[in-house]
Amino acid sequence: MLKPVEAIRLLLLTSALVSPSMLMAQDAAAEQAEQASAEAAPADTPADAAEPVEEDVDVSIPGGEEIVVRGYLDRNISKNAAQVVSVLSSADIERTGEGDIAGALSRVTGLSVVGSGFVYVRGLGDRYSLALLNGSPLPSPEPLKRVVPLDLFPTSVIASSLVQKTYSANFPGEFGGGVINLTTKAIPRETFLTVGGDLSVNSETTNQLGYTYYGSSQDWSGFDNGNRDLKPALASYLASGARISAGTVDTQAIASELITGRNAVVQRDKNLPPNGSGTITGGTSFEIGDDTTMGVIFNAGYSNKWRTRDTIQQTASTLDLSQKELDFRKVITDNRMVVNGLLGFGIEVGEQKIRLTNLFIRDTLKQARLGVGTRQTTSPTATLMQQDTAWFERQLVDSQLVGEFKLSPDVNLSFRAAYANSQREAPDEISLEYYRSNITSDPYGQLFINRLNNGQQGSAEVSYSYLNENLWAGGLDLSAKVTPDITATIGYAYSDTARRTERRDFQFVAPGGTPIAPSLFRPDLLLQPDIIDFYNIALIDTNEANPVFDASLVNHAGYGQIQAFITPAISLNLGVRYETAEQTVVPVQVFTTPTASLASTSLDQSYWLPAATLTWDMNEQMKFRASASKTIARPQFRELIFQNFYDTDSNRLFRGNPLLTDSQLYNAEARYEWYFDREQRFTIAGFFKRIDSPIESFSSFDDNSVITSFANAPKADLYGVEIETQKYFDLSAIGDEGFFATRRAVVIANYTYTKSKISVKAGDQVAVFNASSTNALDFFTDGSPLTGQADHLINLQFGLEDTERLSQQTILLSYSTDRVTSRGASGQPDIKEKPGIQLDFVAREGFTLGGKEAELKFEVRNLTNTKYQEFQENGENKIFYNRYKQGISASIGVELNF
Numbered sequence: 001m002l003k004p005v006e007a008i009r010l011l012l013l014t015s016a017l018v019s020p021s022m023l024m025a026q027d028a029a030a031e032q033a034e035q036a037s038a039e040a041a042p043a044d045t046p047a048d049a050a051e052p053v054e055e056d057v058d059v060s061i062p063g064g065e066e067i068v069v070r071g072y073l074d075r076n077i078s079k080n081a082a083q084v085v086s087v088l089s090s091a092d093i094e095r096t097g098e099g100d101i102a103g104a105l106s107r108v109t110g111l112s113v114v115g116s117g118f119v120y121v122r123g124l125g126d127r128y129s130l131a132l133l134n135g136s137p138l139p140s141p142e143p144l145k146r147v148v149p150l151d152l153f154p155t156s157v158i159a160s161s162l163v164q165k166t167y168s169a170n171f172p173g174e175f176g177g178g179v180i181n182l183t184t185k186a187i188p189r190e191t192f193l194t195v196g197g198d199l200s201v202n203s204e205t206t207n208q209l210g211y212t213y214y215g216s217s218q219d220w221s222g223f224d225n226g227n228r229d230l231k232p233a234l235a236s237y238l239a240s241g242a243r244i245s246a247g248t249v250d251t252q253a254i255a256s257e258l259i260t261g262r263n264a265v266v267q268r269d270k271n272l273p274p275n276g277s278g279t280i281t282g283g284t285s286f287e288i289g290d291d292t293t294m295g296v297i298f299n300a301g302y303s304n305k306w307r308t309r310d311t312i313q314q315t316a317s318t319l320d321l322s323q324k325e326l327d328f329r330k331v332i333t334d335n336r337m338v339v340n341g342l343l344g345f346g347i348e349v350g351e352q353k354i355r356l357t358n359l360f361i362r363d364t365l366k367q368a369r370l371g372v373g374t375r376q377t378t379s380p381t382a383t384l385m386q387q388d389t390a391w392f393e394r395q396l397v398d399s400q401l402v403g404e405f406k407l408s409p410d411v412n413l414s415f416r417a418a419y420a421n422s423q424r425e426a427p428d429e430i431s432l433e434y435y436r437s438n439i440t441s442d443p444y445g446q447l448f449i450n451r452l453n454n455g456q457q458g459s460a461e462v463s464y465s466y467l468n469e470n471l472w473a474g475g476l477d478l479s480a481k482v483t484p485d486i487t488a489t490i491g492y493a494y495s496d497t498a499r500r501t502e503r504r505d506f507q508f509v510a511p512g513g514t515p516i517a518p519s520l521f522r523p524d525l526l527l528q529p530d531i532i533d534f535y536n537i538a539l540i541d542t543n544e545a546n547p548v549f550d551a552s553l554v555n556h557a558g559y560g561q562i563q564a565f566i567t568p569a570i571s572l573n574l575g576v577r578y579e580t581a582e583q584t585v586v587p588v589q590v591f592t593t594p595t596a597s598l599a600s601t602s603l604d605q606s607y608w609l610p611a612a613t614l615t616w617d618m619n620e621q622m623k624f625r626a627s628a629s630k631t632i633a634r635p636q637f638r639e640l641i642f643q644n645f646y647d648t649d650s651n652r653l654f655r656g657n658p659l660l661t662d663s664q665l666y667n668a669e670a671r672y673e674w675y676f677d678r679e680q681r682f683t684i685a686g687f688f689k690r691i692d693s694p695i696e697s698f699s700s701f702d703d704n705s706v707i708t709s710f711a712n713a714p715k716a717d718l719y720g721v722e723i724e725t726q727k728y729f730d731l732s733a734i735g736d737e738g739f740f741a742t743r744r745a746v747v748i749a750n751y752t753y754t755k756s757k758i759s760v761k762a763g764d765q766v767a768v769f770n771a772s773s774t775n776a777l778d779f780f781t782d783g784s785p786l787t788g789q790a791d792h793l794i795n796l797q798f799g800l801e802d803t804e805r806l807s808q809q810t811i812l813l814s815y816s817t818d819r820v821t822s823r824g825a826s827g828q829p830d831i832k833e834k835p836g837i838q839l840d841f842v843a844r845e846g847f848t849l850g851g852k853e854a855e856l857k858f859e860v861r862n863l864t865n866t867k868y869q870e871f872q873e874n875g876e877n878k879i880f881y882n883r884y885k886q887g888i889s890a891s892i893g894v895e896l897n898f
Contacts (some may be wrong), residue, residue, distance in 0.1 A: 079675050082563055082573040083168050083613055084625060084685070088161040095799065095810055096842065101153040101161060101182060108163055109724045109750035109795070119150055120788050121165065121177025124718065127633055127695060128176025128665075134183055134357060134400050136418035137172070137495050139469040141363075141394040150180070156196075156279045157299050157342045157359065159185045165687075166669055167611045167629035169559040169575030170477070170491060175631040176665055176689075184357050187295030187346035191284040198857070198893025200275040202307070203865075204885050210272040210308040210333035211368040213389045214262045220304060222337030222364035228391060228427040230464070231257035238504070241592035244541040251539035255508060256529035258462050263428045264523040266368050266387045272333070275891070277303030285346075292349045299342040307334045309868075311884035315706050317376060319827050321877035328373030328386065335366040351406040356399070363394040378456055385434040385448050387523070393425045410481035417474045424467040432523050433459045449519040450526060452510035452537065458519065460508040460527065461542075469499040485565040489575075492558050499551040499637055500588070503645065505543040511536055543643065546599075548588040551637040555581045573613045579632075580606040585640040585658065599658040599769055601640045607632055607664075623673040631667060635660035635695055639710045642769055652822065652881075653707045659767035661712055666690040682725045689718040696758065697787050698779045699825040706825045713780045714764045718789070720754035731800075742804045748797040756786040780823070784830065790819040806846030806855060814838045824872060831881055834869040838862055853897040861889040 077087045086108050093104045105119055119129050131138055131150060164171070165178040172179075201207075216227040230238070233254040242249050278301065285295030309332045317325035339362045346355040369388040374380075398420040405413045434448035435457040450458030477491035508527060514535050518526060531537065561575030585601040611629035618624060638645065641656040671685035693712040700707055726748045734740040764776035773779075792815070799810035816835035824830050843858045865888050872879040 076675060076679075077162075079623070079673065079681075081164075082571065082615065083164050084166040084627070084669065084671055086163045086165075088163070090155075090159055093155050093158070093161075094844065095797070095808060096812060101150050101155055101158050104155060105150065105161060105163070105180065109722050109752060119180060121163075121180075124177035124689075124786065124788065126788075127636060130172060130175055130179040132179060132181040133359070133398060134402065134416075135181060135475075136400055136416055136420075136473050137471060137497075138398065139396070139420050139422040139471040139497060139499075141396060141422040141424040141467060141469070150182075153182060153361070156281060156301050157184055157340060159183050166613055166625075166627040167609075167631050167667060168573060168613070169561045169577040169609065169611050170489065172493070172495075172555070172557065173577055173579040173607060173609045173632045174634055175629075176633050176663075176691075184342060184344065184359065185281070185283075185297055185299065187285055187297050187344060187355070188283040189285055189295075191282075193280070193282040193898040194895060195278075195280050195898070196855075196893060196895035197278040198276065198891050200305075200859075200889055200891030202275070202887045202889045204310070204887030205272055205306050205308040205333075206274050207271050208308060209331070210269050210306065211266050211331060211370050212269055212333060212335065212366070213264070213266055213368050215366060215391065216262070219335075219366055219391075220337065222339050222362055222393075224391065224393075224427075227262055230427070233257050234464075238590075241590065243544060243591050243593060244539060245544055246593070252532050252537070254506075255527065255537060255539045256532050258428075258506070259430065259460075259523055259527040261524040264389055264430045264432070264527075266370055266389060269333075272306050272308065275303070275305040277301065277305075277338075292347065294347045295345070297342070297344045299340070301338070301340045303336075303338045305336045307336070308332070309334075309884040311882055312880045313371070313373075313882060314879045315881070316828060316872060316877075316879045319874075321828065321872055321874045321879050323376065324374075324879065325376050326373065328371045328384075330369055330371030330373075330386070332367065332369045337364045337366075338362070353404045355402045357402075358400075359396070359398040361396045365392040365394075366390075367392070379435065381438050382457075383436045383438060385436070386431065387434075388429070388431045390429045391427060393423070395421075395423045397421045412479045413477070415474070415476050418472070420471045420473075422467075422469045422471075424465075426463070426465045429463040429465070430523070431459075431461045431463075447520060449516060450521075451514055451516075451519045452508050452526075453512075454507065454509065460523070461505060462508075463503065463505045465501070465503040467499065467501045469497065471498075472496045482562075487563045489561045489563075490559070491561075493555070494557075495553070495555045497551075497553045500548070501551070501638070501641070502548045503543055503643065504541065504547050507540045507542050509538050509540055511538075544591075546587050546641075546643050548590050549585055549637075549641050549643070550588055551583075551585045551640070553581060553583045553634070553637075555579065569617045571615045571617075573611075573615070575611050577609040577611075578606070579609060580604075581634065583634060585637060599642045601635075601658040601660070603634070603661065605632075605662055621675050623671075623675075625669070625671045625673070627667075627669045629667045631665045633663040633665065633691075633695065635662070635710070639695065644707070653705055655707050655709050657710050657767075658769045660695055660710060661693055661767075663694050663712070664692045666692075677728075680727050683723070685722045687720055687722070691716045691718070694758070694786065696780065696823070698823040699828075699831070701825050708822050709768065711766050711768050711779055713758045713766070714760055714776055716756060716758045716786055718754065718756035718786060720752060722750070722752045724750040742802050743800055743807075744803055746797070746799045746801060748795075748799075750793075750795050752793040754789055754791060754793070756789045758782065758784045758786065784823075785820055787820050787822065790816045790835070792817045806844060808842075808844045810842045812838075812840040812842065821870060829872045829874050831870060831872050834871070836866045836869075837864050838866060839864045849896065855895040857891075857893040857895070859889075859891045861891075862886055863888060 078085050088104060088108060096104050120126060121129050160183045162181045163178055167175045216225040218225045234257065237249055237254055244251055279299065281299045283295065283297035285293055288294050311330050311332060313326065313328045313330055314324050315326045317323045341360045342358070344355065344357045346353070367390045371386045373384055375384060398418065400416065400418040402416045403414060407413055432450065434450045436446070436448045450460065452458055452460055473495040475491060475493040477489060479487060479489040481487050518531050518535065527537070557577055557579040559575055559577040561573070563571065563573050565571045583603040587600060609630050609632070613625060613627040616624045639656045640658050640660055642658055643656065645654045647654060667689050669685060669687040671683060674682045676682065692715050694716045695710055696713045697708050697710055700709070729745040731740040731743045731745055758780050760776045760780045760782040762777065765774045766776040766779050767774065768779065794815040796813040797810055799808060801808045815837050818832045818834050820830045821833045822831045839862070841860045841863065845856045847854050847856060865885065867883060867885050869880065870882040872881070
C-alpha cells in the first residue's frame with residue numbers, strides 16, 4: 001500500500017509523460033517526498049515492499065502521452081507508457097559506472113555503441129537512431145554524421161535517458177530503430193553542492209610508450225593558444241579566390257609558414273600519465289511570493305585522458321585477400337580533453353512552469369601517429385615510415401526554453417524553443433611519409449628519406465577542415481481530455497539545420513633532382529623556409545574541385561494523436577504525422593573562376609506517417625502490446641558530398657554520393673511484459689522492419705586506395721527477438737546479522753537476436769554519382785546483412801546492494817557477434833568488426849567524511865583484455881583493417897556532498 005508521499009512521487013514521475021515537454025523541479029520534490037516516506041517507514045520494512053530510493057528520474061517526451069492507472073498506483077514508467085520505452089535513470093547510470101551516456105546506453109536491451117559514441121538500435125546503423133536533448137533535436141559536430149555522438153555527454157549532466165523503440169506521431173519522422181531522449185538535471189528544491197573527481201590507468205597506455213607533439217603550452221586545457229590559427233599567407237590565399245593550379249599564387253610563401261617544430265615533430269613519451277577528471281554540481285531554489293518558486297542548477301566538469309593503440313592496419317589488393325596492398329604497424333596516441341558546463345533556471349507559478357537550460361561541451365582530441373610498413377603498388381621494394389599529427393576540436397552549445405501551462409483541469413499547453421551550434425575544427429592535420437629502400441645495392445638503403453614526390457619516395461601533406469552547424473527548433477503542443485477515457489493531442493514542430501563544411505588539402509612537391517641530403521631531415525627542418533626557397537618546393541591544392549559545401553534541412557511537421565481506453569483493459573494510442581522536409585547540399589564557389597561540374601543535391605519530400613499501438617492489460621502484472629508504423633530515414637549531409645574524407649580512426653577514405661534519396665521503413669512489433677514485482681520484470685518481443693531504398697555503404701578501388709561510399713540498395717528486411725529480465729533476491733535469509741542482513745542481489749539480463757538481409761535481383765538499378773555502372777548487383781550482394789547489424793547482443797549485470805545505505809558491487813558483461821562495418825571493395829569479402837566479450841566490475845560505497853555524505857567508486861574495465869578487431873576474411877586469408885589491444889582499465893573516484 002503506497003503512502004501519500006509515495007503517491008506524490010508517482011504522480012510527479014508520471015506527469016513527465018502526461019506533460020508534452022520537460023519536468024521542471026519535480027524530481028527534487030519527489031526526493032523530499034521520498035525522504036519523508038523513508039522517515040515514516042518502519043525500519044524492518046522489506047526491501048521489496050518499500051519504495052526504493054532513485055534519484056533524478058526525470059523524463060521528457062515531446063508531444064506527450066497520458067498514463068492512466070486504474071485501480072492501483074504504480075510508478076513504473078516503462079510499464080505505464082503507451083509505447084515500448086526503456087528508462088535509464090541516474091541510479092541505473094551510476095550502477096554501470098560509465099563516464100558518458102553512450103557507454104551507459106550500451107547496457108539497454110537491443111542497443112550497441114559503435115565507434116565514437118554512435119548508438120545502434122537493434123542492429124540498425126546510427127542513421128536510424130534519433131537523439132534528442134530535453135525533447136529538442138541536436139546538431140552534430142561530426143563531418144560524416146548528422147546524428148550527434150553520445151560520448152559527448154558526460155553522465156554528470158544527464159538525469160535520465162529514455163529509449164523508445166516503437167514510433168509515435170509526436171516524435172520526428174526520422175525514426176528507424178528508436179529515439180533516445182536525454183534529459184538534463186532539473187532544478188532542485190533544496191540547496192546542494194557535490195564535488196567529485198577520479199583517477200584511472202590503462203595497462204596499454206599508462207606509464208607506457210606513446211607519442212605526442214608540442215602544439216601549444218595550453219593544449220592540456222583543450223583550447224589552443226593561437227598557434228594553430230591560419231598563417232597570414234594561407235589566410236590571404238583562401239580569401240583571394242585564386243587557384244593554385246592557375247600558376248598565379250606564390251605557393252612558396254604559403255608553404256614556408258605551414259610546418260614548424262610545434263606542429264609536425266612527433267615526440268616520444270616513455271611514461272604516459274594517468275587519466276583524471278573532476279566535476280562540480282550545485283543548485284538551489286527559493287520562494288518568490290506565496291505561489292512562485294525559482295531555482296538554479298549548474299554543473300562543470302573537466303577530464304584529461306590518454307589512449308595508446310599499437311595497431312595493425314592493412315588492406316588487400318586481390319579478391320581472395322592473398323596479397324596485401326598496405327601492411328602497416330602504427331602506434332597512435334590520443335590525448336582527449338573534455339570541458340563541459342550546464343546552467344539551468346526554472347520558475348514555477350502554481351502549475352505553470354518555465355525552464356531555461358544552457359549546455360556547453362568542448363571535446364578536443366590531440367593525436368600523434370607513427371607507423372612503419374609497406375605499400376605494394378608504388379613501393380614494392382621499400383619500407384615506409386608514416387608520421388601524423390592532428391588536433392580535432394568538437395564543440396556543442398545548446399540553449400533551450402520550455403514552458404508548460406495548465407489552461408484548465410483537462411487542457412495542457414506546452415512549447416519548446418531551442419538554438420544549438422556545433423563546430424568542428426581540425427587545423428594542421430599533417431601527414432608525412434619517409435621512404436627506405438630495401439635493395440642491398442642502394443647506397444641509401446638503410447636511411448629513411450623524404451623526397452616529396454607524391455608517395456614514390458616520400459610525401460608531405462597538410463589539411464585544414466572546418467564544420468559549423470546551426471540548428472533552430474521549436475514546437476507547440478496542446479493536449480485535452482475529451483472524455484474520461486480519451487485524451488487528444490495536436491502539435492506542430494519546426495527545425496532548421498544549416499551546415500557549412502570546408503576541407504582544404506595541400507601537398508608539398510619537390511622538383512626532380514632534389515638532392516638526398518635535405519631529404520633526410522625531420523619535417524620541420526625539411527620544410528623550413530630556407531629549404532623551400534632554395535629547392536623551389538611548391539604546393540598543390542589537391543581538393544581544388546570542391547572544397548566548401550553548404551547543407552541545410554528545413555522540416556515542418558504537424559501531428560494528431562489520441563490515447564483512448566476502448567475497455568478498462570484495452571487502450572489504443574493512435575496518431576498520424578504529416579512531415580515536409582527540404583534537404584539541400586550545394587557546393588560553394590570559393591574561386592573567382594567557378595567550377596561548373598560540382599555536384600549538388602536537392603530533396604523536397606513530404607510524408608504521411610501513421611502509428612498505432614494497442615495495449616492489453618491482461619492483469620495488474622501482465623501486458624501485451626502490438627504496434628505498427630511508417631517512418632523514414634534521410635541521407636546524412638556528408639554522405640551527399642562528392643568529396644574525399646579520410647577518417648583516421650577507421651583507417652578509411654570516404655566519398656559521398658549526391659544521388660542518395662530517402663529511405664522508408666514499415667515497422668511492426670508484438671511484446672509480452674510481465675511485471676511480477678516492484679522493479680522486477682520479464683519481457684519478450686518480436687519485431688519486423690521492411691526498408692525501401694536503405695542507404696548502405698560500399699567500397700571500391702580508386703588509384704589503389706579503398707574508398708567507401710554510399711548508395712540506396714533496392715530494399716532490406718530486418719527481424720528479431722528481444723528478451724529482458726530483472727530480478728532481485730533477498731539475502732537476509734542467509735543471516736539476520738552481518739554482511740547479508742540488509743543486502744539483496746540483482747540480476748539484469750537482456751538478449752537480442754537480429755537478422756537482416758538486403759534484397760537485390762537482376763535488373764535492379766542503383767544511382768551512384770560518377771560511376772560507370774547502374775547495376776545494383778555491382779554494388780550489393782543479395783542476402784547480405786545490413787551494415788552494423790550483429791546477430792546476437794547479450795548484456796548481463798550481477799550485483800549486490802545494501803537496502804539501507806549506498807553499497808553496490810556489480811559485474812557487467814556484454815557480448816556481441818561480428819557485425820559488418822563496410823562492404824568489401826570490388827567483390828572482396830565484407831569488412832567486419834569483432835566486438836567479442838567485455839567484462840567490467842563497478843563498486844560504489846557510501847561513507848561519511850567530516851559529517852558530510854561521500855561516495856567512493858572503484859571500476860575495472862575490460863577484465864578479459866579483449867582486443868579490437870576489424871577484418872576481412874576469405875578462407876585462411878585474413879586482412880586486419882584495425883587490430884589492437886584495448887588494455888585493462890582501472891579507476892578510483894570520490895564524490896563529496898556539501
